[in-house]
Amino acid sequence: MASGSYSTEFGGGLWRGHGDYMRDKNDKIKAQLDQRYAGDMKSNIFQGVIARIDGHTELNDFEIKRLITQHGGQMEQYDVRMFPSEKRVTHLVADNLAMGNQRWRHYRDKPTSKFVVVKSSWVAESVAAGRRLREADFKPDILHHQGQGSLKGFLQLPKAQPQPQPPPVVKDNPPGGAAGGGVEEDGSARIEIDDDAAPPVPPPPAAAAAAGAGAGAGAGAAGASRAVKPRPSRGRLDATDPGFVDNFFKSSRLHFIGTFRNRVKAKYTFDAFVPVPPPSQLSLLSMSTARRTILYLHVDFDAFFTSVALRRHPEFRNEPVAIAHGSARPNSSSEISSCNYIARQRGVTKGSFMSSALEKCPELKVLPYYFDDFESTSEVLFEHLMQLSRRIQPLSCDEAVVQLVGDDECADVQQKAKQLRDSVHSKTECWVSIGIGDSPLIARVAASYAKPDKGSSGVVLVEPKQSKDFMATVPLKAIPGIGPVMLEKLQSLGCNTCEDVRRQRTETDLVTTLGKVMGSRVWAAAHGIDNRQIGSTEASGAGTGAQKSISVAVNWGVRLSTDTDLDKFLASIAADASKRLEERGFLTQAVTFKLMQRHPEAPVEPPKFLGHGMCNELTKRHVLPESTASAHRIQMALRTIWDDEFAKKCPIHEIRGLTAMLGKLKRKTSPAPAPAPAPAPAPAAARGGGGGRGPPMLTDLQEGFLRNTRRKVNMQQGSKGAHIGGPRDVESIDLAAEEDAECAPAVPPSAFSPRVSVAAGATAGGSGGAACAQPSVPPARRYHHLVDVYVKQGSSALRFQTAAEEAIMGCETLDDIRRDMPYDDDVWRAVLSLAKRLGRS
DNA sequence: GGAGTGTGGTAGC
DNA sequence: GATCGCTACCACACTCC
Numbered sequence: 001m002a003s004g005s006y007s008t009e010f011g012g013g014l015w016r017g018h019g020d021y022m023r024d025k026n027d028k029i030k031a032q033l034d035q036r037y038a039g040d041m042k043s044n045i046f047q048g049v050i051a052r053i054d055g056h057t058e059l060n061d062f063e064i065k066r067l068i069t070q071h072g073g074q075m076e077q078y079d080v081r082m083f084p085s086e087k088r089v090t091h092l093v094a095d096n097l098a099m100g101n102q103r104w105r106h107y108r109d110k111p112t113s114k115f116v117v118v119k120s121s122w123v124a125e126s127v128a129a130g131r132r133l134r135e136a137d138f139k140p141d142i143l144h145h146q147g148q149g150s151l152k153g154f155l156q157l158p159k160a161q162p163q164p165q166p167p168p169v170v171k172d173n174p175p176g177g178a179a180g181g182g183v184e185e186d187g188s189a190r191i192e193i194d195d196d197a198a199p200p201v202p203p204p205p206a207a208a209a210a211a212g213a214g215a216g217a218g219a220g221a222a223g224a225s226r227a228v229k230p231r232p233s234r235g236r237l238d239a240t241d242p243g244f245v246d247n248f249f250k251s252s253r254l255h256f257i258g259t260f261r262n263r264v265k266a267k268y269t270f271d272a273f274v275p276v277p278p279p280s281q282l283s284l285l286s287m288s289t290a291r292r293t294i295l296y297l298h299v300d301f302d303a304f305f306t307s308v309a310l311r312r313h314p315e316f317r318n319e320p321v322a323i324a325h326g327s328a329r330p331n332s333s334s335e336i337s338s339c340n341y342i343a344r345q346r347g348v349t350k351g352s353f354m355s356s357a358l359e360k361c362p363e364l365k366v367l368p369y370y371f372d373d374f375e376s377t378s379e380v381l382f383e384h385l386m387q388l389s390r391r392i393q394p395l396s397c398d399e400a401v402v403q404l405v406g407d408d409e410c411a412d413v414q415q416k417a418k419q420l421r422d423s424v425h426s427k428t429e430c431w432v433s434i435g436i437g438d439s440p441l442i443a444r445v446a447a448s449y450a451k452p453d454k455g456s457s458g459v460v461l462v463e464p465k466q467s468k469d470f471m472a473t474v475p476l477k478a479i480p481g482i483g484p485v486m487l488e489k490l491q492s493l494g495c496n497t498c499e500d501v502r503r504q505r506t507e508t509d510l511v512t513t514l515g516k517v518m519g520s521r522v523w524a525a526a527h528g529i530d531n532r533q534i535g536s537t538e539a540s541g542a543g544t545g546a547q548k549s550i551s552v553a554v555n556w557g558v559r560l561s562t563d564t565d566l567d568k569f570l571a572s573i574a575a576d577a578s579k580r581l582e583e584r585g586f587l588t589q590a591v592t593f594k595l596m597q598r599h600p601e602a603p604v605e606p607p608k609f610l611g612h613g614m615c616n617e618l619t620k621r622h623v624l625p626e627s628t629a630s631a632h633r634i635q636m637a638l639r640t641i642w643d644d645e646f647a648k649k650c651p652i653h654e655i656r657g658l659t660a661m662l663g664k665l666k667r668k669t670s671p672a673p674a675p676a677p678a679p680a681p682a683p684a685a686a687r688g689g690g691g692g693r694g695p696p697m698l699t700d701l702q703e704g705f706l707r708n709t710r711r712k713v714n715m716q717q718g719s720k721g722a723h724i725g726g727p728r729d730v731e732s733i734d735l736a737a738e739e740d741a742e743c744a745p746a747v748p749p750s751a752f753s754p755r756v757s758v759a760a761g762a763t764a765g766g767s768g769g770a771a772c773a774q775p776s777v778p779p780a781r782r783y784h785h786l787v788d789v790y791v792k793q794g795s796s797a798l799r800f801q802t803a804a805e806e807a808i809m810g811c812e813t814l815d816d817i818r819r820d821m822p823y824d825d826d827v828w829r830a831v832l833s834l835a836k837r838l839g840r841s
Numbered sequence: 842g843g844a845g846t847g848t849g850g851t852a853g854c
Numbered sequence: 855g856a857t858c859g860c861t862a863c864c865a866c867a868c869t870c871c
Contacts, residue, residue, distance in 0.1 A: 247858080248857095248858050249858085249860085250858085251857080251858040252858050252859085252860065253854060253858080253860085254853090254854085254858090254859070254860035254861075255858085255860045255861075256854090256860085257852090257853050257854060257860070257861080258853080258860040258861030258862075259860080259861065260853085260861095261853090261861085261862085262861090262862090300853095301854095303854085304853095304854060305854055306854090323854075324857095325856085325857050325858060326855075326856060326857060327855080327856090329855090329856090332856080332857090333856090333857080334856080334857060334858090335857090335858090335859075336854095337854045338854045339854095350854060351854085351859095369858095374854090395852080395853070396852075396853040396854080397853075397854080398853080398854075399852095399853070480851085480852075481850090481851065481852085481864095482851085483850060483851050483852080484850090484851095485849080485850060485851090486850080486851085515865065515866065516865085516866090517864080517865060517866090518850095518865075547862080548862075548863075549861090549862065549863080550861085550862085551860080551861060551862070552860090552861095553859090553860055553861075554858090554860090555859055555860085556857075556858055556859055557857075557858065592846090592847090596859095608857090608859070609856065609857055610856085610857065610858085611857090611859060612859065613859095617848085617849095619846090619847055619848070620846095620847085621845090621846065621847080623845095657859080659860090659861095661861095661862095
C-alpha cells in the first residue's frame with residue numbers, strides 16, 4: 001500500500017453504528033490536531049469553542065484549524081447536520097453559498113440552534129484582536145436577509161420578461177432521461193442533509209410526474225404544501241445572462257485545471273531546466289557537462305480532488321467517494337471528475353456520468369468541488385518542491401516535474417522524495433506519488449507506477465542504467481503524447497507495449513503511421529530515450545516558454561434563440577477574453593472563433609444535461625489591423641466571423657458552444673495605467689478628440705450601430721460597390737447623439753458631444769486608427785443616435801446613410817424592430833417614438 | 842519554400 | 855435542484871504567394 005491514507009484501519013465493523021464510528025473517528029482527528037499544535041499554544045481566547053468548517057471559507061481550512069486549535073478551541077470533524085443529536089458543536093464557520101439553499105434557510109430561519117454560524121473572518125479577527133469578538137458581528141451576509149429565500153449563486157433567476165421567441169427546443173431526449181416520472185432519489189448518498197429535517201418523503205407520484213414531464217424543475221420533492229413554480233422554458237441556465245460566463249468558469253473544473261498552470265507561473269518564479277541535449281550530441285559536450293548527474297522527480301497527488309475534499313468529510317475516508325456537481329442521483333448526467341481508489345476498485349472512472357458510476361457502485365458518496373481548497377493544497381506542494389530545486393515545471397494543479405542537477409541535489413534522492421511525501425501529507429492530509437528517473441519521460445512513467453493501486457510505497461526510482469529495461473514492460477498508452485487515436489494506430493501495427501515496438505517495428509514504420517515527430521518520439525520512448533528538447537519546457541509538456549494563445553471556451557449551457565441572445569453571449573465571451581488579456585498584460589491581433597454546431601444526426605438535447613452533444617466544428621480566424629485588448633474589438637471580430645462565415649451555415653438555435661481563441665499575442669509595451677475604478681461618466685468634451693489613452697472603448701449601443709451599419713452596407717453592396725469585411729474597411733464613423741424630445745433629459749444636452757469621431761480600424765493614413773473617443777452617452781432612452789460610416793473605396797471613401805431613423809424604416813411595432821435589431825426595448829422604444837414624431841416619411 | 846490557416850490530438854481531475 | 859464538456863500547446867496538411 002502506498003500509505004496509511006488508504007489503510008483499512010477503521011474498517012471491520014467495530015462500531016455499533018455510523019454515529020459511534022464517527023465519534024471515535026472524530027476523537028482521533030481531534031487528538032491528531034491537538035498533537036500537531038500542542039507545542040504551539042498561543043492563547044485561550046477560543047476556550048469552549050467547538051468549531052466545524054462548512055461550505056466555502058475565505059480563510060482556508062488549514063488556517064482556521066490552526067488558529068482555533070492554537071487559541072484554545074477544538075475542531076469538530078464530522079458533519080453536525082448528519083448527526084443532529086450531537087450538539088457539541090458551538091460554532092459553524094462558513095462564509096459562502098456552498099451549502100445549498102435548504103441549509104442556509106434552516107440556519108437563517110431557526111436561529112435557536114445551539115451553534116452559531118460565523119464567517120471565517122471571526123476567527124482571524126479575534127486572534128488579531130487578542131479576544132473573542134462578538135459572533136453576531138460576523139454572521140454570514142446571507143443570514144442577514146430575512147425573508148429573502150432565494151440565493152443568488154451561479155444559477156441566475158430567470159429574466160422577468162418573457163423571451164420574444166421561445167427557443168425551438170424539441171424535447172426528444174429530455175434531460176430527465178427515461179426515468180421520467182418515477183425517479184426515486186433515495187438509496188443514493190446525499191451529503192446535503194438538513195439538520196433536524198424530517199425523514200425524506202418521496203414525492204407524490206403526481207408531483208414527480210409533473211417534474212419529469214415538463215419544464216418543472218423537479219420541485220415535487222419540496223412536498224405537497226409547496227407549490228411547484230412554473231419555470232420559463234429556458235430555465236435558469238442561460239448563456240445570455242450577464243453573469244453566466246463568470247459563474248460558469250467559477251464552477252468549471254476544466255477551467256480550473258486549464259488555467260492553473262498559468263496562475264502558478266504568475267505566482268512563483270521557477271528556473272528553466274538545465275538543457276540536456278539528445279544522446280546524439282553528447283559527444284560534442286565537455287565531459288564535465290556530459291557527466292553531470294541530472295535527475296527528474298515527477299510528483300503527482302493521488303486522486304487529488306477527492307483527497308482534498310475528504311478533508312472536509314473524513315467520515316467517508318473508507319468509502320467509495322467521487323467529486324462531481326450535483327448529488328448522487330441515478331439519472332444524473334453530472335460528470336465524475338475524480339474518485340478515490342476504493343471507488344476505482346468498484347469500477348468508477350473519472351469522466352463518466354454519475355448515472356453510470358452509480359450503476360457500478362450504488363453506495364458511492366459524492367462530494368462537491370472545493371476549488372479554494374484545491375488551490376491552497378497545490379500551493380503547499382509547490383512550496384515544498386521549491387525547497388528541493390527551483391527548476392520546476394508545473395504541469396497541472398496537482399502535478400509537477402522537478403529537475404535535480406549535480407551530485408548534491410541528486411544525493412539521497414529516494415530519501416528526499418520520501419521526506420517530501422511525508423511532509424506534504426502532514427500539511428495537506430493528501431498523499432503524492434513520486435517517480436524518479438533520468439528523463440522527464442522515465443520520471444513520469446515511474447510516477448504512474450508509484451500510485452496506490454500499483455502496490456507501491458509511493459516512490460519509484462528508476463536507476464538511469466535501468467531505463468531501457470524499465471520501459472520494455474511499459475504499455476504504450478502510458479507514454480505521454482499517446483492518446484486513444486495514437487494508441488489505435490499503434491495497435492494496428494500490432495503494438496501494445498514498448499517491447500512490441502522494439503521487437504516488431506522500425507522507426508520508419510512508426511514515422512509512416514504516426515507522422516515524423518510522433519513516430520520518432522514513440523520509437524525513442526520505447527527504447528528508454530526521451531528525445532524531446534529536454535532543456536525546454538516541452539519535455540514536461542508545459543509548452544515552450546512564452547504564452548502563445550489565450551482561449552475562452554463555453555460549450556455547456558449554450559442554448560440561444562435570437563440574434564440578441566448571440567450578441568449578448570459574444571459580448572460576455574469577449575469581455576472575459578479582454579479581461580484575461582489585461583490580467584496577463586497581453587494584446588492580441590488574431591481572433592479565432594470556433595463554433596460548435598449541433599450535428600444533424602444528434603438529438604436536439606444530448607444525454608448530458610445542457611451539454612453540447614455531437615457537434616460539427618466551424619473555425620475561422622480574423623486578423624485585426626492592430627493589436628488590442630479591447631472587449632468591443634474582440635466582440636466585433638467574433639461578430640464579423642459570424643456574419644461572414646457562420647450565419648449562413650448555422651441557425652442560431654443550433655449553436656452548442658463557442659470558443660474565442662486569441663493569438664498573435666504580444667506584450668503591452670507601455671506600462672498599463674493602473675486600472676481605475678469605473679469612472680463616473682465625464683462630459684464627452686473632456687474626453688473627445690481621442691486623447692489616445694488606453695484602448696478605445698465603445699458603448700454597447702455604439703457598437704451595435706456600427707454592426708448594423710455593416711450589415712446594411714453589405715446588403716447594399718451590389719448597388720454601391722463597397723463591402724465592409726471588417727473594421728479595416730472602414731475609413732471612419734461619425735456618431736452623433738441627439739436628444740429625444742419626448743423624454744425629458746436628466747442631464748443637460750451640453751453634457752455630451754453632439755458629434756464625435758470614432759475611428760475604426762487601420763484607416764488610410766490614419767494615425768494608428770486607435771484615436772477613439774468615448775462619447776458620453778447618457779441613458780439611451782433619452783437620445784437617439786445617428787451614424788455616418790465612410791467605407792474605404794480606393795483613395796476615397798463612400799458615405800453610407802445609417803441612422804437610427806433608417807434602421808426602423810418600415811417598422812410599426814417593437815416586435816418588428818426586435819427581429820434583427822439586437823438592442824434593448826428601451827432604446828428602440830425611444831427610437832420608434834422619434835420616428836413617429838418625424839413622420840417616418 | 843515560407844507564411845498563414847484550419848484541423849486534430851493530447852494532457853491535467 | 856439540475857449542471858458548469860477548459861486550456862494551451864504541438865503537429866500536420868493544405869493554400870497562397
